[in-house]
Amino acid sequence: MSTLLTLSLNKMPRRTLADLSRHERATVLSVLDDGPAADRLRELGLCRGTEVVFDRQAPFGGPIIFKLRGYRLCLRPSEARRVAVEASAD
Amino acid sequence: MPAPEARRARRIALLGSPNSGKTTLFNALTGLRAKTGNYPGVTVDRRHGLAATPEGPVEVIDLPGTYSLQAISEDEAVSVRVLRGEMAGEPQPDGIVVVADATTLQRSLPLLAEAMQFGLPTCLALTMVDELKARGGEIDLFALRRELGIPVLGVVGHKGIGVADLRDRLGEPGNWEQPPLAPAVDTQDRFAWADKVLSLATRSQPQDSALTQRLDSVLLHPVGGAVVFLAFVVLFFQSIFSWAAPAMDFLSGGVEGLADWLAISLAPGWLASLLVDGVVRGVGAVVVFLPQIALLFTLIFFFEACGYMARAAFLMDRLMGWVGLEGRCFIALLSSYACAVPGILATRTIPSPRDRLATILVAPLTTCSARLPVYALLVTAFVPDDPVLGPLRLPGLALFALYLLGAASALVFAAIFKRGLLRGAALPFYLELPPYRFPSIQTVAVQVWQRLKMFLRRAGTVILAASVILWALLNFPRVEAAPGVSASQLGQQQIEQSYAADIGRAIEPVIAPMGWDWRIGIGLVGSIAAREVIVSTMAQVYAYEGGDEDTAGFAELLRRPDPETGVAPLDLAGALALLVFFVYALQCISTIAVIRREAGGWRYAVFAVAYQTGFAFLAAWLTHAIVAG
Numbered sequence: 215m216s217t218l219l220t221l222s223l224n225k226m227p228r229r230t231l232a233d234l235s236r237h238e239r240a241t242v243l244s245v246l247d248d249g250p251a252a253d254r255l256r257e258l259g260l261c262r263g264t265e266v267v268f269d270r271q272a273p274f275g276g277p278i279i280f281k282l283r284g285y286r287l288c289l290r291p292s293e294a295r296r297v298a299v300e301a302s303a304d
Numbered sequence: 305m306p307a308p309e310a311r312r313a314r315r316i317a318l319l320g321s322p323n324s325g326k327t328t329l330f331n332a333l334t335g336l337r338a339k340t341g342n343y344p345g346v347t348v349d350r351r352h353g354l355a356a357t358p359e360g361p362v363e364v365i366d367l368p369g370t371y372s373l374q375a376i377s378e379d380e381a382v383s384v385r386v387l388r389g390e391m392a393g394e395p396q397p398d399g400i401v402v403v404a405d406a407t408t409l410q411r412s413l414p415l416l417a418e419a420m421q422f423g424l425p426t427c428l429a430l431t432m433v434d435e436l437k438a439r440g441g442e443i444d445l446f447a448l449r450r451e452l453g454i455p456v457l458g459v460v461g462h463k464g465i466g467v468a469d470l471r472d473r474l475g476e477p478g479n480w481e482q483p484p485l486a487p488a489v490d491t492q493d494r495f496a497w498a499d500k501v502l503s504l505a506t507r508s509q510p511q512d513s514a515l516t517q518r519l520d521s522v523l524l525h526p527v528g529g530a531v532v533f534l535a536f537v538v539l540f541f542q543s544i545f546s547w548a549a550p551a552m553d554f555l556s557g558g559v560e561g562l563a564d565w566l567a568i569s570l571a572p573g574w575l576a577s578l579l580v581d582g583v584v585r586g587v588g589a590v591v592v593f594l595p596q597i598a599l600l601f602t603l604i605f606f607f608e609a610c611g612y613m614a615r616a617a618f619l620m621d622r623l624m625g626w627v628g629l630e631g632r633c634f635i636a637l638l639s640s641y642a643c644a645v646p647g648i649l650a651t652r653t654i655p656s657p658r659d660r661l662a663t664i665l666v667a668p669l670t671t672c673s674a675r676l677p678v679y680a681l682l683v684t685a686f687v688p689d690d691p692v693l694g695p696l697r698l699p700g701l702a703l704f705a706l707y708l709l710g711a712a713s714a715l716v717f718a719a720i721f722k723r724g725l726l727r728g729a730a731l732p733f734y735l736e737l738p739p740y741r742f743p744s745i746q747t748v749a750v751q752v753w754q755r756l757k758m759f760l761r762r763a764g765t766v767i768l769a770a771s772v773i774l775w776a777l778l779n780f781p782r783v784e785a786a787p788g789v790s791a792s793q794l795g796q797q798q799i800e801q802s803y804a805a806d807i808g809r810a811i812e813p814v815i816a817p818m819g820w821d822w823r824i825g826i827g828l829v830g831s832i833a834a835r836e837v838i839v840s841t842m843a844q845v846y847a848y849e850g851g852d853e854d855t856a857g858f859a860e861l862l863r864r865p866d867p868e869t870g871v872a873p874l875d876l877a878g879a880l881a882l883l884v885f886f887v888y889a890l891q892c893i894s895t896i897a898v899i900r901r902e903a904g905g906w907r908y909a910v911f912a913v914a915y916q917t918g919f920a921f922l923a924a925w926l927t928h929a930i931v932a933g
Binding site for chain 2: 254275282284288
């Protein structure tokens with residue numbers, strides 16, 4: 215609901231990993247900033263073209279588990295927001 | 305064949321990400337003859353061992369688990385320096401074996417591309433090939449070898465499959481095929497390279513582990529997961545306090561037996577006293593924690609290898625995030641309930657140096673089991689056994705409150721450190737959730753044994769020295785036995801005239817505001833070595849003749865007014881102040897030594913002692929002031 219509202223108000227803002235809903239699949243566009251932290255997210259496989267599935271989130275805004283590249287990676291929402299994604303082609 | 309004496313032993317580095325099965329492979333290659341230590345100057349585990357190859361022994365270096373060689377942590381920086389040959393006193397390795405989990409090659413193959421930048425002979429060891437097959441995946445090893453241009457071997461470390469093949473190759477890295485061109489450097493390009501190689505070599509992708517999906521749907525469920533997690537924490541406590549108890553009783557019985565036997569066999573005198581009280585009882589007081597520490601590490605390494613520790617970190621991350629720490633710090637703090645030493649060693653899994661340091665600095669505030677004898681004595685003596693609600697009684701609640709005070713204080717101090725001293729650019733929080741696996745018992749056993757060796761070595765050095773010094777303070781200058789004086793009276797006289805008593809009297813003006821006299825001061829001097837020593841020291845000071853087991857009798861003695869002065873050794877305000885003091889004060893030489901080692905310098909150890917003991921005096925003074933009115 216709130217995601218849809220933001221979408222219509224801000225003429226297509228970037229979607230990030232944190233905006234996905236449960237079991238939703240998306241493709242990574244880019245990690246939004248530079249620096250060692252962003253480099254590390256890329257090193258973990260979050261680089262352009264990688265398919266990511268939102269698996270589950272811990273309660274109370276806790277960390278999120280993503281499935282990508284055959285493994286499960288857990289990120290906090292603050293890190294997930296740094297990864298821009300688009301809807302997967304299929 | 306070159307003459308064996310003409311060449312030095314080859315050195316091969318094992319490089320791989322965490323959870324890649326690197327440790328198991330290392331154990332399989334080197335047998336159980338590995339040496340563990342630290343790299344000079346940094347607190348990163350250094351494991352190396354010899355593998356017997358047809359060309360003679362080869363030194364295998366187990367590098368810390370690494371996701372990338374663009375180092376952001378100390379562990380990763382060490383790996384890079386070793387591979388470049390920049391570690392002092394260590395030549396560059398002759399070859400690199402990249403260890404990669406066959407089920408997650410899409411993630412781990414780019415690390416191989418980074419390793420190939422060093423220009424050293426490189427080979428790829430694919431672990432978990434049995435699991436890959438079980439999950440319906442298949443990789444064409446020949447195609448993979450053709451595309452990579454380097455040797456590729458499939459291994460199952462704990463079953464020994466493929467290990468002999470790999471070992472046979474370690475002696476001659478010069479003969480390994482090398483690609484004409486190293487892959488690209490850029491991250492995006494390396495992942496693209498890995499995807500291209502895998503598209504040519506993968507026959508079928510492995511399915512997501514069905515077991516992992518099923519277990520996670522329960523263990524990570526918002527309600528079910530919390531219930532299981534609580535049960536896990538209870539199991540942890542139960543094992544620390546109940547299951548280890550028989551073995552600990554057995555050991556302390558053995559220590560007492562040895563002490564008694566020595567006391568009878570040796571001629572009475574200061575030498576016998578040094579051996580019995582200084583060496584055997586002093587070191588023994590620490591060694592009795594061995595079963596507890598062994599059990600604790602077995603649980604930690606077992607659940608770590610199963611994959612549950614990562615889930616526990618996932619579940620606790622939100623809570624730990626409030627105080628500026630992360631999920632993995634919770635495991636270290638939980639371990640500290642047995643003993644801060646294993647807790648501080650467990651901080652090695654925390655990637656962020658600041659989080660790790662904050663956890664190390666607050667770990668001694670959690671209620672370790674050495675505090676329990678002190679709490680038990682003082683609570684029994686001063687808290688009335690009144691029912692509160694149902695089966696709950698006041699002493700139990702008081703004990704619970706002391707545990708809670710320790711835990712809450714650890715979190716508050718962690719928050720203070722993270723917002724103050726240790727503020728700075730945060731590393732991203734990331735945590736891999738490996739598939740659930742049944743751990744290799746051998747790998748767990750080796751890891752536990754290494755930790756125990758570390759603990760025993762400290763007991764034989766630092767603890768031995770400290771308990772001998774403490775013994776000297778309590779036993780010199782010597783008091784001569786007068787006729788008709790019983791042994792316990794002589795013991796009391798000895799302590800009253802010792803250097804420790806001088807120190808106790810000297811600090812009496814400082815501790816008097818907390819309601820403590822110089823005799824408590826002696827106990828405090830004794831407790832610098834280890835907290836529980838205060839109980840036995842005070843038993844000596846007050847010439848209490850009951851056994852260690854009889855807490856109630858000694859507690860009674862502490863409350864009873866002195867027949868001459870009419871003043872009891874301790875009143876309620878003084879006892880509560882002493883309890884609060886023990887919640888905060890860092891009085892444990894083992895912990896101080898391990899902080900110095902793990903945090904990387906005396907300044908952290910000195911800081912930990914200063915802030916904890918300083919706060920302990922402040923809190924004890926406040927407690928006494930409030931209770932005494």
